[in-house]
Amino acid sequence: MQDNAFYIFLSNFISNNIVPYTDAIMVVLLIICGFYYTFLTRFVQFRLLGSVFSILKEKNEIDKKEHISPFQALMISTASRVGIGNIAGISFALASGGAGALFWMWLMAFFGGASAFAESTLAQVYKSKDGKGFRGGPAYYIKKALGLEWLGAFFAFILIITYAYGFNGLQSYTMTSAFNVYYDMYNTSELSFSQSNYPLYIGLILAIFSLYMFFSHHTKIGKFSSLIVPYMALAYVILAVYAVLINYEKIPSVLKMVFESAFDFKAIFSGFAGSVLVIGIKRGLFSNEAGMGSAPNAAASAITSHPAKQGIIQSFAILLDLIICTSSAFLVLFSMAYLDLGSDGKPLLTAMPLVQEAMREYYGEFGIHFISIAIVLFAITSLIGNYYYAQANVKYLTNSKLAFNLFRISAVLAVLIGSLIDLKLAWNLADLTMAFMATTNIISLLLLGKIVSKVLEDFEKQRKDGLDPKFCAKKLGIKNAECWD
Template sequence: MLDIINSMNNVLWSYVLIIVLLSIGLYFTIKMKFVQFRLFGDMFRVLFEKDSYKKQKKGTTPFQAFTISTASRIGTGNLGGVAIAIAMGGPGAVFWMWIISLLGAATSFVESTLAQVYKVPDKDGFRGGPAYYMERGLKNRKLGVAFAIAITFTYGLVFNSVQSNTIGLAFEESFNMSKWPLAIVLAIMTAIIIFGGIKRIASVTQLIVPIMALLYLLLAFIILIVNFSELPALFTMIFENAFGIRQIAGGGFGAAIMMGIKRGLFSNEAGMGSAPNAAATAEVSHPAKQGLIQTLGVFVDTVVICSATAFIIMLAGDPSEYMHSDLQGIQLTQNAFATHFGDWAGIFIAVAIFLFAFSSVVGNYYYGETNLQFIKDNKNHLTIYRIAVVAMVIFGTVAKMELVWALADLSMAIMALINLYAIFRLSNVAKDVLLDYLRKRKEKDETTFSKEEVRQKQGIEMW
């Protein structure tokens, strides 16, 4: 099975996805006139400005929508995925993670802006995402259903197995704990939340996760300050290996690109179609504002957090050691922290990844639930889905790392291709929205929006 999945991934990631992601990211960057760089300051301004919040009668605030999507981004990809990218692709993979992030930021702006444009009302405020802009903007419900199936399978099932797998590896490294008891505990905790509707555990997790993220960044910052003099050599190593100028322990040009883009996409999710589901829930005065806010999330995820993890691993020892290590994924990150701070740091990472990954399990589940409701609001289907989620949490905890990550790469590729096709077709709508935002900001500093401002008005309900 693993060989078949790897063969499919080899075709998709060696040829199709690399070309498509880089090309469409460059296309959106040019079409939106470098929005991710030109309006970088606006991203911070609209994140907190009062005008963005209107009177906030329903839906989430722009900042809440930002934290929801950022919480789902930060975790396994940043801690475990980066380690895998470096171990398999060499230091040069970090450079390609940066590239996919910088270009992908424009893609993120387009998809999140479209999610706002085509959102619909529900009992809690708003909902939307790729399935909705495919149905309403492209008038193609079948494509929307195909995406809804893809994201439900990818996030609710496969990505949750990745999260639980990373928890299993982390606890095995720090506590020498057997995976099966941990799998049962994780399954019970997941079932309590998604079956029983008990929100207390989720609420506590949402409180603790930001604190753990800040502590993680603080430790990373300390390591970088202590090793500040070594950073120039670190950047040199990254750039040299990014283009195959010099090989370090087999980290070649092709492997660096492939692993950098794979793990970069898994981490920042730009263009994958997941973040728009959160972006659509926000109540803002202009769709472009939430597009800018979600673009900021891509920078925070990859340029800040993934880079910090990569530097910490590379500063922990000679590249030939970690590229031929028996440690897997998150264990490599734990070992690097333990090298810098002592054994307690490895335990801290195990606890942190438990909280990050488990909160992602819950968030991933709701991505799937929302899209199942798009297909058909059926209680029996929802029950079957919930059972499958719990089963995949168990499977992921005890399965081999290579299998769950290979499944994630395959399902992520399919999901991304469907979404990228849709946002390419609808990119003129996003461009009209951006031009309207810039014009009103310049002329009146009044950035409210109406669907009359775009040429393609069909399917727009809330504006």
């Protein structure tokens, strides 16, 4: 199929002629949204950051079989944010755009926290009951707050296509491909990794795991993420910090390289579309997902006494994502592999091979093993995080158990097929649908600023009065918030 001329033409046409324009519109809107909510909320992502841990430690009356805790909701959203893109994607951005891409990633996280607060707060306000638990997300607040049921359905459909099929196929394929390094090390036959049976074996293992997780109760996804994500991320950050410390003498030169590259305006404006600024902004936005409408699907499921609490927690998730991205960036920038340049002045290695070579440089064979394990864990947690987002939107579209089970089966098949085939067309389509999804969500967010302000003011007023904030929608004149009346 991948050799089919029409398949190649269509894939390249979407990638080269449509996606750049939709991406540009999406990036501009995401930046506007970040700026708007940063100033509307008076930098809520920093002012209330100190309350995150006290909120996470709150003891709510939780039925552990039915409800997702605030911490579990944080881990589900972090699991989806922290994926292979935080390793290979960051490496690719630095290799193709330059070291300054890191600075623009930092800047996008700075403003993105406010967008994350807004969308997750709205998701909590307009959530719906799901048995004894809750579900929600942009589709729900588009319908309930704006009265646009058809647009909510459009958003839900687009998110399902993007996350359950496009991104999960990508995670599965990239994770399977990561084992290529072992095949090259130990294989004695003439067959390449893709020609062997190993991708099928890995794909079947992934599919069986997905089958178990996708057909489990939704709280099991939260529990699994809360067990794996913190330790996985902490170990990765520790190794990155150690790599910096053993190369401490490079710190001034690396930071100088980052800032000089970030503000090389001559290079930026001579090739704007592929410049360090554009690549850094896109990578930062795509990594933290702030404003894109994905994380609110997890935020809505948490049990909490006030919507703003979950907004603050999800704003904190942007910081966690930034720490992982910075760790990946420093692993690359402090390595000699990054300075091994080709004739075009860019590193010879890029994406996953560049990170693997950097880890080999610091830690020898252990580095290769560790990064492979990290890739597997990052991909697995992203698979279930992406699925969690999608299932909330399937429930928005239909209450049919048959339809829901068919969706589960198709999501498992997407993981299996993705591990076997480089579905470039599917991924290009996912890039396209993600742009539509994010654009729909951002426009909705910009229209709902007054609601976000009301909720935040109510939260801060109660805190100022020495109370543990409790939310009442009727008191604020907010309609269609049935879980809070």
